[in-house]
Amino acid sequence: MTTPPDGSNALRRRGRPRTSSAPDAVIPSGVDSVERALTILEAFNGGVPSLSLADLAGRTGLYPSTILRIATSLDRFGYLHRGKGGQFRLGPAVLRLGLHYRNAFDLADYVRPALDRVVERTGETSTFFVREGDRRVCLYRRESPRTLRYHIDEGAILPLDRGAGGHVLLAFTGGASPALEEVRTRRIAASVGERDPEIAAIAAPVFGRDDGFLGALGISGPRARFEGVALDALIATLAAEAKALSRALGC
Numbered sequence: 001m002t003t004p005p006d007g008s009n010a011l012r013r014r015g016r017p018r019t020s021s022a023p024d025a026v027i028p029s030g031v032d033s034v035e036r037a038l039t040i041l042e043a044f045n046g047g048v049p050s051l052s053l054a055d056l057a058g059r060t061g062l063y064p065s066t067i068l069r070i071a072t073s074l075d076r077f078g079y080l081h082r083g084k085g086g087q088f089r090l091g092p093a094v095l096r097l098g099l100h101y102r103n104a105f106d107l108a109d110y111v112r113p114a115l116d117r118v119v120e121r122t123g124e125t126s127t128f129f130v131r132e133g134d135r136r137v138c139l140y141r142r143e144s145p146r147t148l149r150y151h152i153d154e155g156a157i158l159p160l161d162r163g164a165g166g167h168v169l170l171a172f173t174g175g176a177s178p179a180l181e182e183v184r185t186r187r188i189a190a191s192v193g194e195r196d197p198e199i200a201a202i203a204a205p206v207f208g209r210d211d212g213f214l215g216a217l218g219i220s221g222p223r224a225r226f227e228g229v230a231l232d233a234l235i236a237t238l239a240a241e242a243k244a245l246s247r248a249l250g251c
Helices: 007-011 030-043 053-060 065-075 092-103 110-122 164-171 178-186 228-248
Strands: 080-082 088-090 123-133 134-141 157-159 189-192 199-207 213-222
Touching: 030 053, 030 065, 030 199, 053 065, 065 080, 080 189, 110 123, 110 213, 110 228, 123 164, 157 164, 164 178, 164 189, 164 199, 164 213, 199 228, 213 228
Parallel strands: none
Antiparallel strands: 080 088, 123 134, 123 213, 134 157, 189 199, 199 213
16 A cells, blocks of 8 residues: 555565575565565555566565565465566455455445445545554445545555544544543544545444444545534534444444
8 A cells, every 4th residue: 555654664674684694585484474475465555556576675675586485475375466567466365355354244234325325415435444453444435426525445454543433443442542532422533634634534433233333434525525514514414324323233
């Protein structure tokens, strides 16, 4: 999706010799090798369709020789493919795992109709996020029909500490701060320009059986459309849909 964050020296050292006497030709077994392979796959974050060997080296901090050796195994198992032009792209195994991941939640039959209703009532892009470790994943989304709109892909990974959806996920998965306590009390979160200065968002929690927290239902769009009376109307609509979805899921 993106290049490693600035200052991520640990990431950029992966694939480098541990000392000047340790040749790059020796690939460590166990966790180090797995992390290097995952680092290569993560380099495609952001929707980039293909990358050259030089691009991969720049994004991962790995030596080209290391990338080529690991790419052989990834290609064998269908996670990476190198075309005739030398460009690398993700293989079909990545999609297969992604579909298994999404199907494991068994939410689509309930969430997608809710997203449709939210878009029809608000005109803004609607999303459903779940927490994965220290990040959040857009499990489902329905885009706004408007020409000027917020776009996000299903499967996109975003930070937890920015954006309304992240605030809701943190608030209902153990986060502790006065701001998160307010989100838990109001069961709504709003953000303006936290990830993108031109975008605003609102999110509400969704619960399932035994009142278990499932994820964050949200809407996002140009910040000019999330102001004043319009904001109040958007919050009321989203809160009502989140409650309706929670009831449908057994809350």
